[in-house]
Amino acid sequence: MGFNTKLIHSREFEDQFGSATVPIYQTSTFKFKNAQHGADCFSGASDGYIYTRIANPTIRALEKNIADLENGYDGIATSSGMSAITSVYMALLGTGSHIISTASVYGPARGVLEKDFSRFGVEADFVNTADIKAIQSAIKKNSKVLYVETPANPTMDITDIKTCSEIAKEHNLILVVDNTFATPYLQKPLELGADVVLHSITKFINGHADIVGGIVITKEKILYDKIRHMMVYMGCNMDPHQAYLVLRGVKTLSLRVERN
Numbered sequence: 643m644g645f646n647t648k649l650i651h652s653r654e655f656e657d658q659f660g661s662a663t664v665p666i667y668q669t670s671t672f673k674f675k676n677a678q679h680g681a682d683c684f685s686g687a688s689d690g691y692i693y694t695r696i697a698n699p700t701i702r703a704l705e706k707n708i709a710d711l712e713n714g715y716d717g718i719a720t721s722s723g724m725s726a727i728t729s730v731y732m733a734l735l736g737t738g739s740h741i742i743s744t745a746s747v748y749g750p751a752r753g754v755l756e757k758d759f760s761r762f763g764v765e766a767d768f769v770n771t772a773d774i775k776a777i778q779s780a781i782k783k784n785s786k787v788l789y790v791e792t793p794a795n796p797t798m799d800i801t802d803i804k805t806c807s808e809i810a811k812e813h814n815l816i817l818v819v820d821n822t823f824a825t826p827y828l829q830k831p832l833e834l835g836a837d838v839v840l841h842s843i844t845k846f847i848n849g850h851a852d853i854v855g856g857i858v859i860t861k862e863k864i865l866y867d868k869i870r871h872m873m874v875y876m877g878c879n880m881d882p883h884q885a886y887l888v889l890r891g892v893k894t895l896s897l898r899v900e901r902n
């Protein structure tokens with residue numbers, strides 16, 4: 643399937659009635675099939691359809707749709723772009739670890755590291771990530787994550803994702819890209835070597851200014867499992883009604899981006 647076909651079809655959605663669009667499963671809780679099903683949902687070994695904070699069919703349809711657009715393994719939808727960012731920080735950083743980030747990154751993505759994650763012993767440096775030497779000289783023994791926002795909001799500063807991925811591989815860093823401004827229509831960070839891509843879905847992906855939301859997509863299962871666990875345990879989940887509106891909005895992504 644080409645990009646425009648994926649926008650409207652994505653992976654097949656099947657329900658018992660053969661619905662053409664994804665229905666809104668506006669439910670907090672699902673019937674357990676049996677005790678084992680409940681246990682498997684908590685461990686991640688099953689579909690998770692026991693409780694909407696863990697998983698919900700409308701939200702899963704959106705997660706798979708955007709993951710397909712980014713050519714990623716799978717997606718993790720969140721209540722906002724900021725909860726996508728904090729789920730990633732929480733999953734990938736810990737006391738004594740260090741993150742290097744774009745200096746002109748979206749303000750709260752910087753502020754939460756400086757004011758809040760610092761209280762838990764996470765170190766952060768903010769550099770001009772367009773300058774490869776600046777990234778290289780910021781790398782320390784405890785560096786774990788290279789986080790770039792490109793184009794950055796609102797400066798439109800551009801970072802070369804492919805070069806960052808080479809540096810990240812050389813130094814064993816996880817490369818995270820905020821792709822909110824470009825959208826997967828214009829830029830696919832995972833194909834350029836990033837490990838994790840995230841969005842404020844609030845912006846172009848939804849495109850109708852009627853919801854706030856976020857999503858994280860990973861290249862591999864191992865990071866997907868870590869970040870999904872964090873999203874579920876911190877309760878950063880999206881709501882089914884939000885997911886339905888985004889599934890509707892995203893269908894016109896390429897038309898809207900072209901038209902802009």
Ligand SMILES: Cc1ncc(COP(=O)(O)O)c(C=O)c1O
Nearest residue numbers: 722723724748795822842844855
């Ligand atoms: C590039 C970028 N990333 C993240 C965010 C945060 O997203 P949200 O407002 O959906 O929490 C924004 C919001 O403006 C943004 O522009």
